Amino acid sequence: MIKNPQTVFEIENRFQASKHTLATIIQSLWRGYIARKRYTRTKALVICCQRLARQRLRYRRSMKLRAFNAVTQKIVFVQKNIRRLLAVRAYNRTRNAGLTIINFVKGFLSRNDPPNAYNGRFLVYKQTKYLIELSGALPKSLIDDCWPNPPNCCVEVSAYLKALHRGWLSRIYRANLAKCPETYER
Structure with a gap:
């Protein structure tokens, strides 16, 4: 409650004198509020973008890892089957x-027996x-009778070959005798 009109004029003069400073303070507070609001919104957007980028990187890494694991599994599968195939071949x-050694020994033991499945190769x-x-x-002349x-x-077979060879030798002897009989007359 103001009782003195002088006080009102004094308050009004002070207000007029400090009006610019008050306006400056209000403007600075408002600009700070707007800047802080813009900053918090930008910060939230940056954090959201970072989160999405990191999420995308994690997804790409997981897909690469999944593809690598799939390729690795295929490689391991192929290697396993090749190793198994090589082991089966060995x-x-x-x-x-x-089995060849066993059959060879059986054939050797039965080499003098009649032909069978084991001694066929030996025969x-x-x-x-x-x-x-x-x-x-082979004898070179008819006089040589060793066989x-x-x-x-x-x-x-030996008897048949011996008869054939003796016949061939006698044929050669007769052919030579017919060519020059005087050499054989002596």
Whole structure:
């Protein structure tokens, strides 16, 4: 309550004098409020963008990792199957080698028996070896009567070959005799 009119004029003069400073204070407060509001909104948008960017990076990394894991799984699957295939081949090779050795021993033990499933290779080997030895030890003339002893499996063939060879030698002897009989008259 103002009782003195002088006080009213004094208050009015003071108000007029400080009106610019009050307006400046109000303007600065308002501008600060607006700037703070703009800053908080910008900060919230930046944080949201960062969150979305990080989320996108995490998604890309997870997709790359998922693709890498899928490729790795495929590579491991292929490697596993190749290793299994190679192991099966090695097992079969070892097994076949063992069976070959067993059959070879059985064939060797039954090499003098009649032909069967085990000694067939031995008989072929013996026949081949005998024929090779025979080709080097054939008699050169009819007077030479030596003939290599055949194995059991080649007795019949040896007799037939001996008869053929003797016939061939006699044919050569007769042909040479017909060419120049005077050399053989002595």
